[in-house]
Amino acid sequence: MSHDFPAEPPHELTADLPPDLTTPERLPFFKRLLARVMGRGLSRMQAQHVPSWRQGHADGFLNGHAEGMDEGYAEGRLDGIEEGRRVLVIRDTRPGEHRGPRVDDHLFDDWRLPLTNELKKRIKADVALKLPSHAQPTAAQWKMIFSDTPSTYVIAGAGAGKSTSLVLRVLLLNHYLGFELDSMTVVTFTRESRKDFINKLIEIMGLWGHDLSLRQAREVVRTFHSRILPLVRSLPGFEQLQAFENLSSQQGNPSGGDLFGNKLLDDGADSNPFDLRINDAQRQQMNLCYRDLYAANPRFREVMAPLYRHSLQLKELDRDHPDVQKRITVMGLSSKRDEELCDVIEDLWIRAGAWPIQGVEPMRQTVEVSGLTFHVHGYAAELDAWIVLGFDPSEDQHLRRPDAKLPVWAEWVIKRTLFQAFCRKPVIWLENYEASRGMMQSLSGAAVAGPGFDYKVKGELSAAPLLDCFVAAAGFIENLGLDVPDAVSQMSFSDQDPDRFFFEALSLFWKAFEDHLLEQTPPVMTYNRMFSLFGEHSPENLKLVSDEGLRPLSHLMIDEFQDVSPQIVSWIRASLREIRGRGPALHVGRGAQRSSLLCVGDDWQSIYGWRGSSPKFFMEFPKEFPSPGTTKVMLSDNFRSHQHIIDAAEHIVRAAPAISGKKARASGPVQELLPVSVFDRDDDQLVARLIEHYNAGDSVLLLYRKGSERSKLPEALQAVMNADYALPPGERRLKQLTYHSSKGLQADAVFLLGDCQHLTQSPYKNQVYQMAGLGKEGDLEAFDNAQKDEVLRLAYVAITRAVRHCYWFIDAAGNDDAAVPKASSRIATDKAFFEDRRGAVRIDESVV
Known part of the structure; x- marks a missing residue:
């Protein structure tokens, strides 16, 4: 314990004088009389003064007492201090409330790439020497290449030149830092972008003396699908696993697979994640499962009946x-x-x-x-x-x-x-004899060709075969990171809504279908199920993966990140946590250490929400991928289009939520500023202008909103397309695609057919969007509201394909429907970057 002593001695002490000093002892009377006489005499002689004596005596006692106290205090204090040095002093500084240790929820260790200023200068000098002047990185691109934090996100607008920067990032890790190629993965979304990136990687690595084979480059550059498949195949019992999406009918290839005579694609590299078409081999498996389930499950038969009746029932007419x-x-x-x-x-x-x-x-x-x-x-x-x-x-x-x-x-x-x-x-109106045969098979339980009728889920644009509807709905739900039966159990529909029977049937079918696929030899699994098995809901499965199988995910570089789905995000996060959890033991003896994530994207180009993707994970990147250090890079230079093209596209998309601070600037060769010209749909004018540009030697993109437009194109246009297709691939200058398929492409002149509109409302997608935590809290139409933003982004993508010229032809019939969200409502007639010629009187140009 500690003791406190006074800093000064107590001077104000009251002395208690002894009685012999205050009151003299009583003498006999005569002696007292003699003493008094003598005292008075002495006083008269000034030989003695009693009051002074008493005062002096008292003062002397007090002073002596005080000096004694001072001396005693000083000596005692010194002794006390010396003694106190041998006493333990305890001060309790703990917080009043109990607190445990903080949770480290980071996906990465707190580390940095070993990039010194000298190394950066050497790399820049090498790049200046080996790459042409037009391929030299900008300051923002160097920031991306040299990012040393564990996580990096790069906002790269249209035409930002991100591909070369990504290749240089791989070069930096491998050539300059010694990271092995098998410790990294570059992810692209489509087979076309994968092919282009592989070629560029081989070319640039070759300039630095690395003779990279096509196989080596394909190992590094992957789609998500081709990376998850070998991960599953690395587990016992799944060595020959096939992806359902990769099943295809054998076409005279004796070396094909052995599953029902089907050819089995190897790694899913050529699969398109946004292709919903079902081929014959896939349909065969679905039909077999449907037949068995219909025969064995009474409840499935019960819920199929109202669906069948609804599909065939005569539709009401006003x-x-x-x-x-x-x-x-x-x-x-x-x-x-x-x-x-x-x-x-x-x-x-x-x-x-x-x-x-x-x-x-x-x-x-x-x-x-x-x-x-x-x-x-x-x-x-x-x-x-x-x-x-x-x-x-x-x-x-x-x-x-x-x-x-x-x-x-x-x-x-x-x-x-x-x-x-x-x-x-309830009346079923059989239109033809074929309809009777389908009904006979369905009602007899012998539907080896599937249920044999089409169905239209509310919110979809058109009806489709029922099993195709199952695949589309299950895919959407699973892309959101949800389990199909569990999500269905949380949905609600009105008693009169046939969709309630559809989703119950889907729940029963999908569980049976997944079991059916696993029972095949070799086993089959959907890609969504693979991602789910290795996502955050099943982290224990990743522990079964070997170090060699997990190591390629250590340093991830992902392109087009705005189009990832919650399902993919969950898999990425789970993989990064497992890599960090294994610690340095995963990297012993290797140049590549720890882990990193670099994502490149543009939330303005997120256009696959209808398949379950969301720009949320890119827009909120630091929150979704917690890291001790995150670098944000904004690539604002557009090397493709002139400023009018850029400004017109950005004016449309700015009405949608976006990462703040975005504004692109034209940085390519100086071009004439030509506005985006908007016309009423006129096929004669369309054909005339397109042929004019084609004959002038321009590259041309003809983009339409819906694939059905292809069959409606004028014959004169079809003739030009056929002639162009007859040329060698390197000489072709005309492509026709949907708006969605055009991403990543460019042309001198771009012709757009059709508005970007959100035409439907989807009750089931709104419900599962809420379950997945997407959209604003309490928003009962979260998906539909997200789609209203997406139509603006789709127009942005389409317009920014243009290098010099952009012509937009819009059907006049749809212009007056103000209730339908559409991109054309953002066309600004008072801006120089738009030329709105809708409603203008046509002039015969041959007469002028």
């Missing part, structure tokens, strides 16, 4: 529709002759061998339609719907009933219109 108003006048006559019409059509179906249908009870029944009597041909108990047979197009179009004025097909069309407008019973 009573004010012109066709209804025209045909209602003959409604009474049609009712009177309906039984005769049914006899004729039923005879045709029996003669064609299409009637009766297994699972449908043939029973001519009357139904009331707006107070009049009409007939149906049968009843499907499993579907709880009435069946009406149609007039097959293969039959004689001139066939008439006796004494009838109209042919049979026309009478049948009138009946169908009246049923659409006035019949509210």
